[in-house]
Amino acid sequence: MSHKPEPPAMPTRAVTKEDVARAAGVSHITVSRVINSPEKVSPATRERVEAFIASMGYIPNLLAGGLASRRTRIVAAIVPTISHSIFAETLRGLSEQLCMQGYQLLLGQTNYSEEAETGLVEVFIGRRVDGLVLTGVQHSPMTRQRLKAAGIPVVETWDLTDTPIDMLAGFDNHAAGRAMGDYLYQKGYRRMAFVGGDDPRGMARVAGLRESLRHHGAAEPVHLVMPMGAFLQAGREAIGRLLTQHPEVDAAFFSNDVIAAGAALECARRGIAVPGRIALAGFANLEIATEVLPALTTVQISAHQIGLTAAEMLLTRFDGDPLDQAVHDLGYSILERDST
Amino acid sequence: MSHKPEPPAMPTRAVTKEDVARAAGVSHITVSRVINSPEKVSPATRERVEAFIASMGYIPNLLAGGLASRRTRIVAAIVPTISHSIFAETLRGLSEQLCMQGYQLLLGQTNYSEEAETGLVEVFIGRRVDGLVLTGVQHSPMTRQRLKAAGIPVVETWDLTDTPIDMLAGFDNHAAGRAMGDYLYQKGYRRMAFVGGDDPRGMARVAGLRESLRHHGAAEPVHLVMPMGAFLQAGREAIGRLLTQHPEVDAAFFSNDVIAAGAALECARRGIAVPGRIALAGFANLEIATEVLPALTTVQISAHQIGLTAAEMLLTRFDGDPLDQAVHDLGYSILERDST
DNA sequence: CTGTTAGCGCGTTCAG
DNA sequence: CTGAACGCGCTAACAG
Numbered sequence: 001m002s003h004k005p006e007p008p009a010m011p012t013r014a015v016t017k018e019d020v021a022r023a024a025g026v027s028h029i030t031v032s033r034v035i036n037s038p039e040k041v042s043p044a045t046r047e048r049v050e051a052f053i054a055s056m057g058y059i060p061n062l063l064a065g066g067l068a069s070r071r072t073r074i075v076a077a078i079v080p081t082i083s084h085s086i087f088a089e090t091l092r093g094l095s096e097q098l099c100m101q102g103y104q105l106l107l108g109q110t111n112y113s114e115e116a117e118t119g120l121v122e123v124f125i126g127r128r129v130d131g132l133v134l135t136g137v138q139h140s141p142m143t144r145q146r147l148k149a150a151g152i153p154v155v156e157t158w159d160l161t162d163t164p165i166d167m168l169a170g171f172d173n174h175a176a177g178r179a180m181g182d183y184l185y186q187k188g189y190r191r192m193a194f195v196g197g198d199d200p201r202g203m204a205r206v207a208g209l210r211e212s213l214r215h216h217g218a219a220e221p222v223h224l225v226m227p228m229g230a231f232l233q234a235g236r237e238a239i240g241r242l243l244t245q246h247p248e249v250d251a252a253f254f255s256n257d258v259i260a261a262g263a264a265l266e267c268a269r270r271g272i273a274v275p276g277r278i279a280l281a282g283f284a285n286l287e288i289a290t291e292v293l294p295a296l297t298t299v300q301i302s303a304h305q306i307g308l309t310a311a312e313m314l315l316t317r318f319d320g321d322p323l324d325q326a327v328h329d330l331g332y333s334i335l336e337r338d339s340t
Numbered sequence: 341m342s343h344k345p346e347p348p349a350m351p352t353r354a355v356t357k358e359d360v361a362r363a364a365g366v367s368h369i370t371v372s373r374v375i376n377s378p379e380k381v382s383p384a385t386r387e388r389v390e391a392f393i394a395s396m397g398y399i400p401n402l403l404a405g406g407l408a409s410r411r412t413r414i415v416a417a418i419v420p421t422i423s424h425s426i427f428a429e430t431l432r433g434l435s436e437q438l439c440m441q442g443y444q445l446l447l448g449q450t451n452y453s454e455e456a457e458t459g460l461v462e463v464f465i466g467r468r469v470d471g472l473v474l475t476g477v478q479h480s481p482m483t484r485q486r487l488k489a490a491g492i493p494v495v496e497t498w499d500l501t502d503t504p505i506d507m508l509a510g511f512d513n514h515a516a517g518r519a520m521g522d523y524l525y526q527k528g529y530r531r532m533a534f535v536g537g538d539d540p541r542g543m544a545r546v547a548g549l550r551e552s553l554r555h556h557g558a559a560e561p562v563h564l565v566m567p568m569g570a571f572l573q574a575g576r577e578a579i580g581r582l583l584t585q586h587p588e589v590d591a592a593f594f595s596n597d598v599i600a601a602g603a604a605l606e607c608a609r610r611g612i613a614v615p616g617r618i619a620l621a622g623f624a625n626l627e628i629a630t631e632v633l634p635a636l637t638t639v640q641i642s643a644h645q646i647g648l649t650a651a652e653m654l655l656t657r658f659d660g661d662p663l664d665q666a667v668h669d670l671g672y673s674i675l676e677r678d679s680t
Numbered sequence: 681c682t683g684t685t686a687g688c689g690c691g692t693t694c695a696g
Numbered sequence: 697c698t699g700a701a702c703g704c705g706c707t708a709a710c711a712g
Contacts, residue, residue, distance in 0.1 A: 014490065014689095016689060016690090017689070017690070018689080026698080026699090027698075027699050027700080028689090028690080028699095029690095029691085029692095029698075029699060029700085030697090030698065030699080032690075032691070033697095033698085036691085040697070040698095041697075041698085042697060042698090045697090045698090057485070057486065057489055059462055059465050059466045059486070059490075060466050060689090060690080061407075061466060061468060061688085061689050061690070062463070062466040062467045062468070062690095063403055063406050063407045063412065063467060063468050063688090063689080063690090064407055064688070064689035064690040064691085064704090065689080065690055065691070066403050066690090066704095067401075067403045067404050067407055067688090067689080067690070067691090067703095067704050067705070067706090068689080068690045068691040068692075068703080068704055069690080069691050069692080069704090070691095070704075072403065074446075081432070082422070082428055082431055082432060082435070083425070083428045083429060083431070083432040084425075084428075085423070085424075085425060088422055088423045088424075088428070089423060091422055091423075092421070092422060092423040092449075095422065095447065095449055096449075099449070104446055104447075104448070104463065104464075104467070105446070105447045105448075106414075106444055106445070106446050106447070107435065107444075107445045107446070107447045108444070109432075109435055109436075109439070122399055123402070123444065124444075125399050126399045126400050126401060126402040127402045127403060127444070128401060128402070128403050145397070146397065146399070149397055150354065150399075230627055231627070232627050232628060232631040233627065233631070236631065262631060265631050265632060265633065268608070268633060269633050287570055287571070287572050287573065288572060291572040291573070291576065291602060291605050292605060293605065293608060293609050354705095356704095356705060356706090357705070357706070358705080366682080366683090367682075367683050367684085368683095368705090368706085369682075369683065369684085369706095369707085370681090370682065370683080372706070372707070373681095373682085376707085380681070380682090381681070381682085382681060382682090385681090385682090400705090400706080401704085401705050401706070402706095403704090403705080403706090404688090404704070404705035404706040404707085405705075405706050405707070406688095406706090407688050407689070407690090407704090407705080407706070407707090408687080408688050408705080408706045408707040408708075409688085409706080409707055409708080410688075410707095
């Protein structure tokens with residue numbers, strides 16, 4: 001069609017260690033050492049080589065390096081979704097800590113599908129990531145088997161289990177749900193509802209809530225399963241349904257603070273008294289919980305700490321150091337605010 | 341110290357193509373073909389080989405494959421931060437589209453540091469990613485040079501420029517700021533403020549706002565630079581300062597909807613009339629903008645579309661197909677709601 | 681349809 | 697302190 005001289009002309013070949021070595025009059029291994037263990041090279045040649053590296057714009061091929069050394073300096077993290085703030089803090093903790101040590105983060109999203117997780121795990125093993133961070137403790141048998149076979153360090157997060165694949169950094173969702181039940185009951189609420197998705201951790205929290213209510217002899221909680229697309233909106237819709245379809249409910253416990261905040265905003269809009277007409281409680285202690293009116297009672301957990309802990313465990317493992325603990329129960333606590 | 345028989349005993353070696361080939365009585369290249377181009381293998385042997393692959397739990401080493409084929413099927417994305425929802429939508433768009441085609445996303449965070457970006461770009465080039473997505477259009481000379489030298493497909497996002505490195509999917513921040521200025525002026529506001537960070541895109545928006553106000557002969561806008569750690573809180577603090585230190589301001593334009601929402605919530609808390617006492621406008625049309633009271637006037641942009649478009653351009657480039665457009669101006673529009 | 685021959689660019693032995 | 701050989705596991709040509 002057109003007759004431009006030539007599109008940018010993909011450079012035929014990238015600069016390689018050999019090229020630098022030839023230019024500097026040394027062997028490629030010396031160049032390698034200048035990069036990976038400079039102290040093993042005489043200052044004179046080191047400086048010369050460094051100058052050539054800079055002037056030639058040499059960038060080491062980490063792919064080849066990884067293949068040869070069997071270390072990629074990549075950690076993969078698999079989360080249900082990145083578009084909601086719930087896991088963002090964990091990812092940030094992970095990323096920060098790993099980045100400082102020269103590791104990169106490879107990201108996978110499952111959209112809460114176990115199948116998707118299984119596929120991602122296969123790909124990540126194939127990529128020879130140095131470590132893997134999983135969300136939750138429920139995984140397909142295939143996933144567990146592959147991970148064990150690959151022998152790669154794994155951290156499961158955001159929950160606890162007696163049978164971790166390898167390492168664990170989380171908290172007890174069931175106990176947290178129960179604690180919230182106990183707290184709400186003790187505050188005098190008797191007809192409760194749980195609003196959230198049907199993912200394993202949400203289910204654990206309802207189960208805990210239910211156990212608590214049974215124990216106190218209170219009525220079974222209403223369980224509203226919401227689509228987890230738009231959180232604030234889900235909260236708004238949920239409170240609407242609760243108010244009309246279950247007018248007896250006097251306290252609602254939400255799967256996370258964003259949904260709870262959506263409910264709080266809707267109550268404000270409708271002029272419904274919180275906690276007078278209905279009490280609201282969230283989960284995770286996100287920023288929004290303190291900013292809505294009334295401020296939300298919530299379950300405080302350490303989302304950021306989960307990421308940090310996971311990263312630290314992986315890093316000590318990478319260094320070949322022994323782990324003092326492979327399982328970290330990061331705990332939770334009820335944070336009482338004005339919404340209950 | 342202890343005398344455990346042996347820690348989990350890192351499997352000596354992973355299963356390789358050779359192993360499968362030997363077991364199946366074919367050559368390793370046949371195994372390769374069964375995986376990469378099954379149609380070139382007779383159904384009989386294919387099934388045999390597939391059975392062995394499954395039973396032996398063989399997982400191809402993508403590192404070696406990438407080295408040999410010079411395609412890694414990895415795309416890297418560099419964002420200022422992942423812990424705020426602003427870029428999350430873009431990442432989701434990218435990730436969804438890429439994932440469907442078998443690509444993975446490698447993530448980098450700069451915390452708004454150009455230096456950090458430069459370093460990340462080097463590492464990602466070293467990892468031989470197939471493509472790179474950058475946030476913004478302002479990059480260090482080193483970054484630009486390396487990217488051109490590497491000849492790898494690059495998409496810059498979230499802004500426009502006359503001198504893109506390669507491809508571009510964004511919108512005009514300066515014009516968007518000006519449009520908001522025009523809109524607010526036309527609504528009768530005369531003393532405006534801009535609240536945001538000092539990143540290039542934020543600065544472009546204030547510049548646009550300033551240009552609009554000058555053009556209309558209105559007063560220079562107050563510019564409040566906020567730390568970008570906690571968005572809602574930043575909004576709350578900003579509105580506080582505005583109200584006391586700049587009581588003449590009658591309209592505030594925020595760098596994004598989350599900050600604006602923080603301001604709106606604080607106004608609600610203090611009983612300050614919006615827009616009666618002060619008008620509030622946000623940016624990006626995030627979910628929260630429609631959920632606070634009053635709903636926020638904002639600048640609608642297509643964060644998700646940016647990700648999709650970037651992914652599509654990269655993918656067609658990977659397929660060697662020609663691009664109809666290397667620059668996509670995704671536009672913006674003023675979305676009038678109740679806060680102005 | 682199948683196999684053979686070459687690297688991809690580097691790190692890891694081991695010698696000097 | 698420096699270098700030579702070898703192989704990491706795979707794909708890309710070509711050949712049969």
